[in-house]
Amino acid sequence: MRIDVLTLFPEFIAQAAGVGVVGRAVERGLVAVKAWNPREYAAGNYRRVDERPFGGGPGMVMLPEPLEACLAAARADGAMGPLIYLSPQGARFTQARARALATTPGFLLLCGRYEGVDERFIEAHVDEELSIGDYVLSGGELAAAVVVDAVGRLLDGALNDAASAAQDSFEDGLLDCPHYTRSERLGTAGVPEVLLSGDHARIARWRRQQALGRTWRRRPDLLARLALSAEDRRLLEEFIARQASRADAP
Numbered sequence: 478m479r480i481d482v483l484t485l486f487p488e489f490i491a492q493a494a495g496v497g498v499v500g501r502a503v504e505r506g507l508v509a510v511k512a513w514n515p516r517e518y519a520a521g522n523y524r525r526v527d528e529r530p531f532g533g534g535p536g537m538v539m540l541p542e543p544l545e546a547c548l549a550a551a552r553a554d555g556a557m558g559p560l561i562y563l564s565p566q567g568a569r570f571t572q573a574r575a576r577a578l579a580t581t582p583g584f585l586l587l588c589g590r591y592e593g594v595d596e597r598f599i600e601a602h603v604d605e606e607l608s609i610g611d612y613v614l615s616g617g618e619l620a621a622a623v624v625v626d627a628v629g630r631l632l633d634g635a636l637n638d639a640a641s642a643a644q645d646s647f648e649d650g651l652l653d654c655p656h657y658t659r660s661e662r663l664g665t666a667g668v669p670e671v672l673l674s675g676d677h678a679r680i681a682r683w684r685r686q687q688a689l690g691r692t693w694r695r696r697p698d699l700l701a702r703l704a705l706s707a708e709d710r711r712l713l714e715e716f717i718a719r720q721a722s723r724a725d726a727p
C-alpha cells in the first residue's frame with residue numbers, strides 16, 4: 478500500500494510513520510508513506526501558500542495553485558486512490574473506514590493549515606472529507622497521523638499477532654474488555670478468578686460480557702446501533718443485574 482500526504486510539515490508525517498507498529502510496517506515494505514510539501518510547488522521568491530479570504534475575516538486560506546501542482550507531482554510519481562481532506566467538516570473517521578482503506582492499494586491525505594483550503598480546490602480534487610473528532614486542531618497533520626496509524630496497523634503482517642487486531646475495540650462495534658497480565662508486584666491480586674481458570678469457553682464468555690457491559694456503561698450510543706444476539710442480550714442483562722446489586726460498582 479502507498480499513502481501520500483500533502484502537508485506543509487512533512488517532517489511531522491515522517492516522524493509519525495517512523496515509530497511503533499506503523500514504523501515496522503514501513504520497514505517490512507507493507508506500506509510506503511510519502512510526504513509532499515505544497516510550498517515546494519509554490520511560485521515566487523516567497524513561495525506563498527496562503528492568502529487572505531475573499532469577503533474578509535480573520536485568518537488565511539490555503540491557495541489552490543500550490544496544492545494543484547503538489548497533487549500533480551504526487552500523482553505523476555504514482556500516488557493512487559482517493560484524495561482525502563482532513564478537516565473538522567468531514568465525516569467522522571471510524572474503525573470501519575480504517576478497515577476499508579486498509580484493503581485499498583493506496584490513498585492521499587491532504588492536511589489543511591490556517592483557516593482551511595480554498596473551496597474550489599476541494600470541489601475539483603477532493604474525493605472525501607474526514608474528521609477525527611468534534612474539536613479543531615491547528616492543522617490536519619495530527620489527523621493524518623491518526624489515519625496512517627489506524628490503517629497501517631491493520632495491514633497483513635503489521636501486527637506480530639494478527640489475532641490482536643480482530644479483538645480490538647470497535648472491531649465488532651463494542652469497546653474492548655479489560656486485560657490483566659503477570660505482574661511481579663501485583664501477582665494475581667485483583668484478577669478475576671475466571672481468567673485464572675484455564676476454562677477457555679468461560680473466559681471467552683466473560684470477555685464478551687465485559688465488552689458488552691463496558692459499552693453499555695461508557696458508550697450507550699454504540700450499543701444502540703447494534704442488533705445484539707439473544708446470547709449477547711442475556712450476557713448484558715446479567716452484567717446489569719450484577720451492577721445493580723453492587724452498590725460500590727465502579
Ligand code: ADE
Binds near residue numbers: 563
Ligand atoms: N483539522 C483540524 N481539525 C481536524 C479534525 N478534528 N479532524 C480532522 N482534521 C482536522
